Amino acid sequence: MFWNKPIETMNRAELSAVQSTRLRDTIDRVYRQVPFFRSRMQAAGLLPEDIASLEDLARLPFTTKQDMRDNYPYGLFAVPLAEIVRIHASSGTTGKPTVVGYTKRDIGIWSEVMARTLTAAGANRQSFIQVAYGYGLFTGGLGVHYGAELVGASVIPVSSGNTARQIMLMKDFGTTLLACTPSYALYIAETLAEMGLEPKDLSLRAGVFGAEPWSERMRKEIEARLSIKAIDIYGLSEIIGPGVASECGCQDGLHINEDHFYPEIINPQTGQTLPDGEKGELVLTTITKEGMPMIRYRTRDLTVLTHKQCDCGRTLVRMGKVLGRSDDMLIIRGVNVFPSQVETVLLGLGETSPHYQLIVDREDNLDKLTVLVEVTEAMFSDEVRRLETLEHKIEAALGSVLGVTAQVRLVGPKSIERSEGKAKRVIDNRKL
Amino acid sequence: MIIKQISVFLENKPGTLAEVLSVLDRHNINLRAMSVADTADFGILRLVVNEPDIVEQALKGASLAVKTTPVLAMKVSDKPGGLLAEVKKLTAAGINIEYVYAFAAPAADEARVVLKVDDLDAAEKILNDKADGGEGPNFYW
Numbered sequence: 001m002f003w004n005k006p007i008e009t010m011n012r013a014e015l016s017a018v019q020s021t022r023l024r025d026t027i028d029r030v031y032r033q034v035p036f037f038r039s040r041m042q043a044a045g046l047l048p049e050d051i052a053s054l055e056d057l058a059r060l061p062f063t064t065k066q067d068m069r070d071n072y073p074y075g076l077f078a079v080p081l082a083e084i085v086r087i088h089a090s091s092g093t094t095g096k097p098t099v100v101g102y103t104k105r106d107i108g109i110w111s112e113v114m115a116r117t118l119t120a121a122g123a124n125r126q127s128f129i130q131v132a133y134g135y136g137l138f139t140g141g142l143g144v145h146y147g148a149e150l151v152g153a154s155v156i157p158v159s160s161g162n163t164a165r166q167i168m169l170m171k172d173f174g175t176t177l178l179a180c181t182p183s184y185a186l187y188i189a190e191t192l193a194e195m196g197l198e199p200k201d202l203s204l205r206a207g208v209f210g211a212e213p214w215s216e217r218m219r220k221e222i223e224a225r226l227s228i229k230a231i232d233i234y235g236l237s238e239i240i241g242p243g244v245a246s247e248c249g250c251q252d253g254l255h256i257n258e259d260h261f262y263p264e265i266i267n268p269q270t271g272q273t274l275p276d277g278e279k280g281e282l283v284l285t286t287i288t289k290e291g292m293p294m295i296r297y298r299t300r301d302l303t304v305l306t307h308k309q310c311d312c313g314r315t316l317v318r319m320g321k322v323l324g325r326s327d328d329m330l331i332i333r334g335v336n337v338f339p340s341q342v343e344t345v346l347l348g349l350g351e352t353s354p355h356y357q358l359i360v361d362r363e364d365n366l367d368k369l370t371v372l373v374e375v376t377e378a379m380f381s382d383e384v385r386r387l388e389t390l391e392h393k394i395e396a397a398l399g400s401v402l403g404v405t406a407q408v409r410l411v412g413p414k415s416i417e418r419s420e421g422k423a424k425r426v427i428d429n430r431k432l
Numbered sequence: 433m434i435i436k437q438i439s440v441f442l443e444n445k446p447g448t449l450a451e452v453l454s455v456l457d458r459h460n461i462n463l464r465a466m467s468v469a470d471t472a473d474f475g476i477l478r479l480v481v482n483e484p485d486i487v488e489q490a491l492k493g494a495s496l497a498v499k500t501t502p503v504l505a506m507k508v509s510d511k512p513g514g515l516l517a518e519v520k521k522l523t524a525a526g527i528n529i530e531y532v533y534a535f536a537a538p539a540a541d542e543a544r545v546v547l548k549v550d551d552l553d554a555a556e557k558i559l560n561d562k563a564d565g566g567e568g569p570n571f572y573w
Contacts, residue, residue: 239551375474376440380497382439382468382548384476409473412443414495 003151004112007259008314012307015315020053022287025233027051027060029294033078036071039294043388047101049415057264057285061070066097075099078291080178089137097137100237107146110289113243113257114147120204120248120255120312121231123177127150130173131167132180132188133211135159136293139241141209144179147243153177157327160184165341170202180206182222182230183267183423184212185187186354189225199227208233210242212423213322215340217347218354219251232321238297239284245319250311253318260288263317264296279304281326300327312322330426332360332367335404339425342371342406345397351379352394354415362430369406371398374413426430433503434556436484437546441497442475443466452477455494461487465546467533478533480505481547489509504547505535505554514547518559522547527555 002008010018030037031048041059052256068076077084085104089097100112123129129148133140141159148155156173158166160180166188169175178185179238185207186423192199206227210233222230232255235242244261245254260432265274268281277292282299304320321367324338331337339358346352352373357372373394381387398406440441442448449468456463464478481487484500492497508514522529536543549555 031549228546237465376494377497377499380441380499382437382438382478382499383470384474387476388471410441410443411474412441412448412495413497415443 001119001122001124003116008116008255008316010259010316010431012313016054016258018259018289022052023262023285024048024051026285026287026293027291027295029290030078030295034076034293036067054262057262057296060296062115062283062298063294063300065226065238065300072097073099074101076294078289078293079103086142088139088142088237090119097194098238098290100139104292106240106291108142109260110240110243111146111150112354113240113260114143115130115150116257116390117208117233117243118144118147118151118153118177119247121177121208121233122249123148123151123153124221124340126155126349127151127153127177128175128203129153129177129179130156130158130166130170130175132158132160132178132184133242139235139237140179140181142273143235143241143243144208148179152255155249155353163188167192167195167197167202170204171197172201176203176205178226178228180209181211181419181423182209182218183212183419185209185226185230186218187418189222191228192378199225199366202226204228206231207240208246208373210234213324213340215344215347216321217344219430221347221354232323234301234319236299236301238299239294240285244353248310248312248314252310253306253320255314255316255318260286262287263305263319265303266298267350268298268300276306276308277304279323282322298386302326317353329356330360330369330428332369332404334401335402337369337402339375339396339405341401342398342425345401346373346394349397351374351390354412355423356420358414358426360426360428360430367430369402369404371408372411372416373408375410376413376418433471433500433505434552435480435546437503437548438481438484438488438491439499439501440477440479440491442477444470444473444475447453448475448542449477449495450529452491452496453495454491456481456487457488459490461490461538464524465533465535465544467531467546469531478531478546480535485532501548502552504549504559506545506547506559507542507558508545510541512551521558522555525554527558 022211028048029095046057062280084101085101086102089099131144135141206229206415208231220258231247233246235244245256248255264283265280266283276279282303286294303322306318353376355374359373361368440452459480467478469476508518530548534548
């Protein structure tokens, strides 16, 4: 199902023409309206007319989260503040939050791209969409909310938290589509079982999950335990929020709404643009946004692009599932480790739970990785020997996938803190 | 006779045993036998109680990893060599004992032990120690 078939299936030549025009307008606008972008371009010896085509985009400097912090709060806005109708901010784990502003038209674009996302996940006017993303400064809740309203679905704006109540509402209100983070979806599935309920007690058919990287294994787990189709959605507040890209029913890559957000993949070390199929950091340029346009924003998300046409009929470029972030990557004894690799290993073993936490310590100048794994009913035994065998089995599997020795420590069920937003997967105690 | 043993996963940190015991206390459960197997990181608490099904549910409700295992409960005469005599029978039959521990309840002339063996039914037969008719699961207390 399509929300906007003419755009979502537009041929490449037409789409490129649309993108070129929009890019030129955007560059023109930011050069005139945003001192930060103007001085950056001047420093690079560029005038707006130098960016005549999509190929010229690579000549422009990147924008980073640090640039947003340096221009806190409104320095990157490209319209008079009176035109701003909404302000969101992403939590500042380091320093000040990053602030984004939307004009009325921006909110319209956001609703449009989220309507595409939800429609691709099977939503329509008959749907009941439960929004279990947080509402507030975080873009997740309101982003899905506006898209769902545009589709004409019945929106249940629960926000995150109070899992037992989420499930009660899901059951009583006949929720057909759930929107939340994948780790929270798994937590909901767990709670459902604890409450003695089964997926068949619900009307849930699909879920749109995003805001944190998750593996295919985790998808299978969520799909099996909630008996739904789990759709990966992608977005970040710096660009617009959720709605930048989303999977279709094929679940084979996320279609980027590239008539609004122009993607590139770069080598995170050199900044060099990479071709289709090569893994690198996703860089996005907004080509329609008014309130706070972004030029070559470095997302830190690692993925690949493919322009191969999808079976669903959409021509929009696809990005692979995010493979991790170039900045949550752990370097342990010189080896790059992604928390998502640990998850893949744990779920691959079958008997272990996907609740885990990585603890990195430095002892005698040597990095030490400990992986806490929760004991499940299925893996628990009355014999020490069996549990120790299991620990060693997990250690061996982790070692071969990560390329670094990990010590596994079994911990009690539910002892790893459950997050209602992004799961805290890593505790790095190293003082580097 | 074959009875149900409840095992509970214990993390090796302060308060975990107290947590389990307070659940039992809340449900007014008396321990009949127990043992703890421990490693550097975790322990396994093994319990024998009057109403294993109720206890299992109560512990699961407290978010603990719980497992019920059939084990052998056996009377031995409370004198030197009493346990040895019984264990010899099992050894002669090639039955392997995974672990053994004793009951808490005192008795005049009998001790009671719990055995986890690899061939439960064979062991029970050898020891000729079936539950006596009519006394049911509460035979040992």
